[in-house]
Amino acid sequence: MERYNKVKDHVYGTYHKINNELLRTAAFLHTNSVDNCITLLAISRNLPVELAKIAALLHDFAQYAQNCPHKDHARLSSLYAHQYLEQSGLFKMREIDEIGYMIGQHSYKNHIDSPMCELLKDADVLARFLEDPYQTFSGAKKERLLNACADLN
Incomplete structure (x- = not known):
């Protein structure tokens, strides 16, 4: 979970710099909520918990x-995640690709994808x-x- 903690520090550190209080609060609330739910x-x-939690941190x-506009956020978040994770040197390319794909697909709630998506x-x-x-x-x-909810039984 060391990699997760480094990504979390980066994401939350960036969120702390958001000037708009409502946007900053929403960023922390929703990211934390998705992180907890995905766990x-x-x-x-x-399924792999650490990779799932990292995708949750970066998904929005x-x-x-x-x-960015909501309609572009999944694609742009995916591109950012891919770049950031690659530059970190902490992840294998297949992990970066999987996380990036999960993030890129997360807005398509009507489509069925991989188990991680x-x-x-x-x-x-x-x-x-x-x-x-x-x-x-x-x-x-x-x-x-x-x-x-049924899966949580």
Whole structure:
């Protein structure tokens, strides 16, 4: 988990520099929430916890740190993650590719991808639910939420 802690320090250190208080608060809240949810789901699904948690940390990075439009955030966060993880020298290229792919696909909640991609999508939906349990979920998001909750039994 040493690599996770280094990425976490980088992400949260960057978030501390966000001037807009509402954006900074949202960045910390949602990133932490997805991180916690992905941990539980990864353990329940017997998937690599450290890589999952690193993807959770970086999945919305461009949206928060670079204040990019929501429609571009998954792609731009994926590109940032790939560059940052490669420059860190801490990861094998296959790990970087997997994390980058997970992040790049996480907005496509209606599509089925690899187990790791599904893990991030489900953790993202579960986190959004926990952040506001009174919001309405329908279609693929509702199905993901129910499946994620079932996996936690």
